[in-house]
Amino acid sequence: MQLLRLGAPGHEIPAARSEGVVYDLRPLTSDLDGDFWDGGVERVRSALAAGTLPVLDGADGMRVGAPVARPTAILCIGQNYAAHAAESGSPVPTNPILFFKHPNTLVGPNDPIVMPRGATQLDWEAELAVVIGRRASYLASPEEALAHIAGYTVANDVSERVWQRERGGPQWGKGKSMPTSNPLGPVVVPADEVDPRGLRIWSRVNGEPRQDSTTADMIFSVAQLVHDLSQYLVLEPGDVIDTGTPQGVAMSGRFPYLQAGDRVEVGVDGIGAHDTTIAEG
Template identity: 55%
Template sequence: MKLLRIGASGEERPALRTDDGRVLDLSPVTADIDGAFFASGGVDAARAALAAGLLPEVSAGGLRIGPPVARPGKVVCIGLNYRDHAAETGAPIPERPVVFMKDPGTVVGPHDEVLIPRGSVKTDWEVELAVVIGRRARYLSGPEAAPAVIAGYAVSHDVSEREFQLEYSGQWDLGKSCETFNPLGPWLVTADEVPDPQALDMRLHVNGVRRQNGTTRDMIFPVHHLVAYLSQYMVLQPGDVINTGTPAGVALGLPNTPFLRPGDTVELAIEGLGSQRQTLVQA
């Protein structure tokens, strides 16, 4: 299934997109797609309601698509998780996952404007596979236990301000947590429709020029390893989001490539998970 949220910011309502492109109202099942929805077996309930024909069709034409998960409890990010990206930035291949946190308030819709922070000169792009947690995960026994706690997957844009990130602090938070810096969606594709998260092609264009052309096959630490690993150090809760890293092609690693400026457009997509498009504006 493809779960999404439609409507103005702060007024989104839950919906389901069928294989033939229709949008169905998920309100008979849940008030929203959030941690409580996942924790209460909402995905199975939505599937049952769909099969029973209980979800009315809605006219979604012209409606904004919001982030598919409301108010994530946390956004956990993995840095330098592709060999080619580590190489282009001059960083060594990490022996363990590089983990940092991103303000959950950065999560916006897939086509919302992205704000270039005041004082920014190095706002950068990063297409990433997002994992959405569906069940509480604590001290998982290993990667083989990870699939049972994953609700699904989505396209994520881990926008980054490199000067803030790398030059202003010993931590990365300043360059990762600026407002609007995590477009997510357009929908959450449930895990049963993504049999192999390590076999997804991903791409990103800036102003029509392809900058990133990667595949999740090239992850240093695969998705299931990451989920199990993180569960050893923090409790993953339903609705949490994990950004799993980006392939090569970011402005930071491309000589003579300009960073993002007001008026630029970024388009990104992951195979089977949909696409995003944002326009950059000045904060």
């Protein structure tokens, strides 16, 4: 099963895809927001089994929106792949590095990424993203943390490196929170249908390979991240965690930074992929 939102920005319809058929979830929920993610996956499964959901007509021709609506937070983990830390010239972190993106950075997986005004070092970061399904605070163990995850999706943590490294001091938010800088989707796959420990994660720019790794290179696993974060803050249903990116970004010096007109693809095998274009700001 896959959960998604279809339609024009601000008017997306909550939907579920099962065995190739897209169903309308509006009899169950008005949107895939925090209220939905707290138990919503099982409600959808029950309705599908009962045959009570209508087919969403015209779904194949609709825009795909971000599959999570209005998260209270987008939490991001920096340098969580050993090879990426090395290409960044940084030591391997001994604790997860946390930064935030503004929730209004979310856009759909195929929406344009708008070049920020004055940007000179726009970069891509393919990431596995976690969607929280149960309120999490002071979790006892990483194993317990897994029960608080609703599902997984794909993120592109678009970054402006000059603003991140030279204008933000020790904080990275200035280079991470531009409008359209967090494409998400196309779907959320329920947590019990995904093993997050060995997923291939990749990116391409203008058809040329950039990143190609697996989540096995993560320094801190998904379970460890959710457990660790819960010791410092409260994770709410519908919150999104971008879990870090592997090596192969422009900041490595091996590739040029993004320019208007570039095509950017990022994906996680078994979950989905983005296909976006950099638009003039």
